[in-house]
Amino acid sequence: MFTNIHVLNYSNVTSNETIKKYMNNFTEYLNQQNIHEFSINYNDKLYYEEVIKIIDRLIVSEYLIHNLDLSLMLNNTNNEVFAIIGEELPTENQWGDATDFIAVISCTLEKNIWHEIAHLIGANDHYDNNTQKALDICMDENCIMQHGKDEGVFCNRVIDEIKKHLKNIDG
Numbered sequence: 297m298f299t300n301i302h303v304l305n306y307s308n309v310t311s312n313e314t315i316k317k318y319m320n321n322f323t324e325y326l327n328q329q330n331i332h333e334f335s336i337n338y339n340d341k342l343y344y345e346e347v348i349k350i351i352d353r354l355i356v357s358e359y360l361i362h363n364l365d366l367s368l369m370l371n372n373t374n375n376e377v378f379a380i381i382g383e384e385l386p387t388e389n390q391w392g393d394a395t396d397f398i399a400v401i402s403c404t405l406e407k408n409i410w411h412e413i414a415h416l417i418g419a420n421d422h423y424d425n426n427t428q429k430a431l432d433i434c435m436d437e438n439c440i441m442q443h444g445k446d447e448g449v450f451c452n453r454v455i456d457e458i459k460k461h462l463k464n465i466d467g
């Protein structure tokens with residue numbers, strides 16, 4: 297399932313150029329792992345106004361995002377996902393909140409942005425929600441799907457999760 301990732305930068309601190317550099321690195325890295333089934337789009341006019349309306353209206357929290365039919369509002373067909381970036385955005389977690397198709401990212405470190413956007417294309421967290429310790433399935437101590445890792449890359453398990461999602465491969 298080819299996925300369009302819409303990146304909307306609301307930051308007053310982090311420039312569009314910086315975000316683009318991070319996303320170019322992200323794309324290049326995944327392409328090296330033979331993952332090509334996605335594109336990055338910036339400030340897509342088609343959706344921008346809709347997303348502004350949502351952000352303005354809500355105190356963004358995972359609970360609210362899960363419980364509102366944003367898919368309907370955005371006419372989402374599941375291959376359009378949204379990363380909304382800005383240090384000032386209200387989020388439940390200090391680094392940001394993500395669901396299957398929308399991530400609100402308030403920590404703008406490069407690898408945190410990679411982590412949250414990876415959730416939008418099939419990656420799972422590689423840490424235990426209660427203990428915050430790495431899960432046994434994680435294959436690299438520098439995997440950025442672990443808790444609080446702002447340096448590193450994706451472990452092979454994450455690459456498999458993303459491939460399964462984007463290439464529609466079952467289990």
Ligand SMILES: [Zn+2]
Nearest residue numbers: 411415420421
């Ligand atoms: Zn996560």
Ligand SMILES: [Zn+2]
Nearest residue numbers: 422434439451
């Ligand atoms: Zn991992």
